[in-house]
Amino acid sequence: MSEKDYLQDLSEIKNIMSRSTRFMSLSGLTGILAGIYALIGAYLGNQLLKNYQNFDYGDNTINPNGVEIKILAIAIGVAVISIITAFILTKKKAANEGQTIWNSTTKRLLFHFSIPLITGGFFSLILLNQGFYGFVAPATLIFYGLAIVSASHFTFSNVKYLGLAEIILGLIAMNYIGYGLYFWAIGFGVFHIIYGTIMYIKEKK
């Protein structure tokens, strides 16, 4: 065996170690599209609030006729469309790389992603139920950030920076109760588009 063969051996070892533990078929395009959906959702939510008479930003005591339910419905809609987009794009990218979408790395990724996320989901529902509407937006940002950081061990490790940014944004949002929609637009919209674009450019290289 020549030196070149040994070098190839080492790079192959590295490659298999990474492929057998991390799920790399996520596409940057998913982030960009999810961000755009979130911005559209935030715009629709804002229109709803504008139509509600006497609404004033900064007012955290609103409980208008089902407006918060409609905004919740928009948020869930955005999440569902984002998940469908992620599924389709991931499947396509995995097929291009000759990998399957449902393997042990995907299962691990989803498991570690969903624990903070489901916890945050219930936490937010309890907040809504208790009437703490203003805390829902910061809470979703914080738990979403924690979910990303937790999942970052099982995919591209730089996604943890997106997670940390969401957590910090969520903590800032806690101080500006009543402006949740704006923070949602930044966290789920702008941050996703920025991270997705960086990843997309890296993929093309």
Add this chain to the structure above:
Amino acid sequence: MSIIENINKTFDNRVRLGIMSALMVNESVDFNTLKELLNVTDGNLASHIKALEKVAYVLIQKQFIGKKTNTKYSLTKLGKAEFIKHINALEKLIRNNK
């Protein structure tokens, strides 16, 4: 000379190197996952696993999930130690040749 001694002949094969690499970073891996990861045939993979089991580097655990058998593989302490030795030797060899 000692560097050459540490180059392990058992790992002088891409498939075996692949099996060892995957098992180093996972608690255990099943047959089909290994097959997909390394892109090899059933027979090829089975024969290399057998060779690694023979020298007591790899541990085989058979389980029943319903009626189907599920075979999982993991590294023994010896296997881990030998693989680390092998990689260190490769690294040194490359560095010395520079």
